[in-house]
Amino acid sequence: MRDEDPQAVVEALIDAFNRRDGVAVAALLHDDIMCIGIPLPPARGKAAALDLLAPFLAAEAIDWQLHAIAVNGRTVHTERTDRFRFTGADWTQVRAAGIFEVAEDGRIRAWRDYFDMAELLAAMPASGSQDI
Template sequence: MSVDEAVRGLWRALSSRDWDGVKTFLSTDCIYVDMPVGPTLAARGPDDIVKRLKVGLEPLAGYENHDGVLVSNGADAMYEHSETWRWASGETAVLQFVSVHRVDDDGKVSLWKDYWDMGGMTAQAPPTWLEDLAAADTSWIFDATGLI
């Protein structure tokens, strides 16, 4: 699988919230980091990365990734895209993202870093969003300091 196919396939699976499908695109030691919160709150490995993703996305009434520009240079890819988040309480947030991925020779994503605007998200999300995140399962936490 090419770098482009791996990245787009991962995001198609995520947009569908196909958790098992997401795992198929991740290497066994893949590191995922939401860069606004930093490497001390990373996740490592397909199971823990999916646990981490579910914290934000599973409670949503609707979630969709909007495809964008994908630029790759060998194993590394930068993907500019956006997401729409919809809560059952009626709020909707549109987030602009740049995701950086490294794809191994076997077509699996081994590094995934998301860059997005935490302040923009907080302004659009329900007032309880940060409290809900703070109360979520954190068994996935991995400190990736020095590894990314």
């Protein structure tokens, strides 16, 4: 991906999550990404970011609903409801506001999600919430 439209890159990431396609998610992340699920500590580098995202990609089904998206240069702002269905459980959801910085090479260099930690912990299965 070279000089990809930043909005298209973020929409591709959301689509990759909805397909539970970890390979596609990884391809969209810059090697030097800083990924932060605020209020959690930052994950620096692609491997750390993928470790942070692994409990979410482990869901049986994912349905991230994009409510709003805005672009300022190479920065993309989103308002989403991230829905997950884990094995043996009903759908759960977390409301999130995300800010993505897309590098010139079309990969996400920074990703900051803002959410309510109590809402996130309630949405995750008991075994997965300990990893967050």
